[in-house]
Every structure is written in C-alpha cells, then in structure tokens.
C-alpha cells in the first residue's frame with residue numbers, strides 16, 4: 001500500500017472505533033481480517049497512525065476545530081510523523097485510495113499552533129474531567145506530564161538474572177540497537193520507532209524463547225526491586241495477573257525462599273505457568289486463583305506482600321492511548337473500591353515486622369497517596385517506610401531529583417522515562 005492508502009485506512013479504523021465504541025486493538029484486528037492483502041508493514045503503519053492520533057486527540061481537535069477521525073489522523077501526521085502541512089496536502093489528492101483533498105479549514109487547521117494559554121488538558125492531551133487530578137498530582141507541570149504520557153513508549157526488557165546477564169542479552173539483541181536502561185541494573189531499552197516504522201518484535205527472538213529476558217517497563221522493574229524481596233523470604237504477589245512482577249521477584253530472590261502468586265481472576269493467571277517455566281523460576285507456587293480461602297494458611301507468615309493493585313492504568317497511556325479517552329469517573333470509582341478491598345485482603349498475610357508494598361501504574365493521587373493515607377488511618381499498626389534505602393540497595397545510580405517524597409515513589413515518563421508508577425512501602429510493627 002502507498003502512504004495515502006494507509007492514511008485512509010487509519011481514518012477508517014478510527015471511524016469504526018467511534019461508531020462501534022470499541023478499543024483500537026479490536027478495530028485494527030477487524031480491519032486486518034477484512035483486508036488480507038495488506039502486508040505487515042502496512043498494518044504496522046496503520047496501527048501507528050491510529051495510536052498516534054489517539055495520543056494527541058485533544059490538541060488535534062482543538063487545532064483542527066473538529067474531532068473527526070480524518071482531522072485527528074491528518075493532524076497526527078504533522079505533530080508526530082514530522083510531516084509539513086504541504087506534505088499532508090500532497091498525499092490527500094483524492095486519487096483512488098487517497099483521502100479527499102483538504103478543505104480550506106483543514107489547511108488552516110494543519111498550520112495552527114497551540115497558544116501558550118491553551119488549557120492544560122489540551123496541551124497535555126488528557127481528559128478534561130481529570131484536570132483537577134492532574135493539577136493536584138503535578139501542579140504547574142501538569143501539561144508537560146500529560147504531554148510525556150502522550151508520546152510513544154520504548155520497548156523495555158528485564159534481563160532474567162536466573163538465566164542470563166545484561167551483556168549477554170545486549171549482544172544477542174544487537175540488531176535492534178538496544179541500550180541499558182538508566183536505573184534498573186537489569187533493564188534494556190529499544191527505542192520507540194518513528195512514523196510508520198514497526199516496533200521491534202523482541203518476543204520473536206531466540207533469547208526470549210530461552211527465558212533470557214521478558215518485556216517489562218523499567219518502572220515496573222524498579223517497583224519490583226524496591227519491594228525488597230530478598231533470598232529465602234516468604235513473599236506473596238497478591239495481584240499476580242500474568243506474572244510480570246512475580247517473575248522479577250523470583251529472580252530477585254535467586255530462586256530461594258517461597259513466592260506465592262495469587263489473583264482474584266483465575267483466567268488472568270493462565271499465562272504465568274508458561275512464563276515461569278521459560279524463566280526457570282522454581283520458587284513460585286501459583287495458588288488457586290479466585291478462591292480467597294487459599295490465602296488463609298499464609299496469614300501472619302509473609303515477609304512481603306506485594307499488592308500490584310488494579311488501577312486505571314493512567315501511567316500506561318503511552319502504550320494504551322485509547323484507554324485514556326475511555327476512562328470514566330465511574331471506572332475510577334470502581335478501581336478505588338477494588339484497591340481498598342485488595343489492601344484489606346493483604347493485611348492479615350503480613351507477619352509482624354513484615355512489609356506490604358502497594359503499587360499502581362497510575363499517576364492519580366486518588367488511587368495512590370489517598371489510598372495509602374486511608375490505609376494508614378485504618379491500620380494503626382502499619383507505618384510508612386522510606387523507599388530510598390531499598391532503592392540504594394537495588395539500583396546502581398541515584399534517582400532523579402523529582403522523586404522528592406520520602407514515603408512514596410512516583411515515576412513518570414517525563415521524570416524517569418518510564419511508564420507512570422506509584423510505590424509505597426508500609427511496615428507492620430513488630
């Protein structure tokens with residue numbers, strides 16, 4: 001397919017998402033199955049443009065004066081693909097597969113620039129209804145933080161120290177031009193592609209099959225390291241899901257002690273078995289998901305309870321840009337209730353003197369600081385523990401200055417170059 005045809009296809013997918021109210025991935029999959037002639041390069045380019053259009057949806061709609069799929073796709077070509085308005089006009093020539101020629105309003109819209117006094121949610125491309133939450137989280141930097149969450153994310157990998165080391169994996173992946181990540185001693189980063197270029201499919205590499213590495217954002221690696229799972233400890237990953245953090249904890253424990261993996265949703269645990277096998281993790285016992293009775297024998301015995309809580313995922317909007325526009329106040333309220341429930345579930349498991357580590361991949365204080373404050377209020381035998389000693393024990397470099405709070409760590413794409421994460425350590429009195 002030529003570039004104009006790909007742009008038309010992206011507009012079609014965005015329109016389908018809007019009319020049928022469906023996630024981008026589903027709409028793209030459907031488009032692929034009804035256009036079998038499209039090659040993998042075409043699919044990647046179309047997907048990139050759809051996701052980029054969603055990343056900068058609010059600013060594009062503001063600049064173009066309309067929020068149509070066509071306006072969003074064309075403006076994304078200027079803002080994220082580095083095309084000039086004239087180049088966009090050139091590919092919209094109305095020929096067989098190309099978009100219709102630009103109207104005068106569209107030509108003007110493509111040339112518009114955001115005024116300095118545009119509202120923060122427009123500059124930062126986040127939903128209007130979250131304006132107060134973003135200002136509370138980031139003050140004057142709200143728009144910049146939102147803008148960083150609206151960029152493309154790199155592919156981060158965690159080297160599985162049970163089977164490999166960083167040098168070995170860097171060498172094995174040399175053709176993807178990988179780099180060490182700045183903070184995690186086990187992190188490797190492959191830069192995000194630009195424009196139509198495909199994101200590297202590192203999971204197709206032999207090293208992945210051999211269990212040398214897993215795809216895991218550096219923020220998630222840092223959260224797992226700060227939790228401080230030590231060799232020989234008794235640890236439970238209470239919201240294990242597909243096991244991203246379970247695998248990191250197992251490696252940090254050097255395959256010793258006992259690591260339990262549980263999730264209230266049995267189905268979510270399914271991929272964990274294959275992943276544990278590939279990683280050579282032998283200290284993990286996967287509990288029967290969805291049956292809280294299996295937790296009873298562990299009461300009062302855990303050195304560490306990791307709660308990687310269900311959340312809005314607002315910290316992962318770089319990777320799931322459609323999620324930010326689908327999120328609603330009602331979804332957020334539901335997540336808040338789930339977070340309280342899982343915190344209550346975790347408390348009895350922590351042994352005297354043990355640690356509860358609360359993690360979200362959200363940047364919203366209502367899911368983070370507020371939950372911790374309410375927890376401490378209702379659980380007087382827990383006290384907040386500074387995260388910095390755990391950081392210093394695990395990380396070879398100092399954290400950025402933005403990590404200013406003693407008792408919780410907030411990572412964001414702007415400050416850490418990671419997805420957005422929140423980590424708080426809560427120690428039970430001996």
Ligand SMILES: C[S@@+](CC[C@H](N)C(=O)[O-])C[C@H]1O[C@@H](n2cnc3c(N)ncnc32)[C@H](O)[C@@H]1O
Nearest residue numbers: 239240241243244245263264265308309310342
């Ligand atoms: C953020 S995801 C976990 C991701 C996973 N830890 C990883 O790193 O790949 C949150 C998980 O919490 C689970 N969950 C929600 N409520 C729960 C509860 N009360 N007890 C245990 N798990 C719960 C959800 O099913 C979901 O899989």
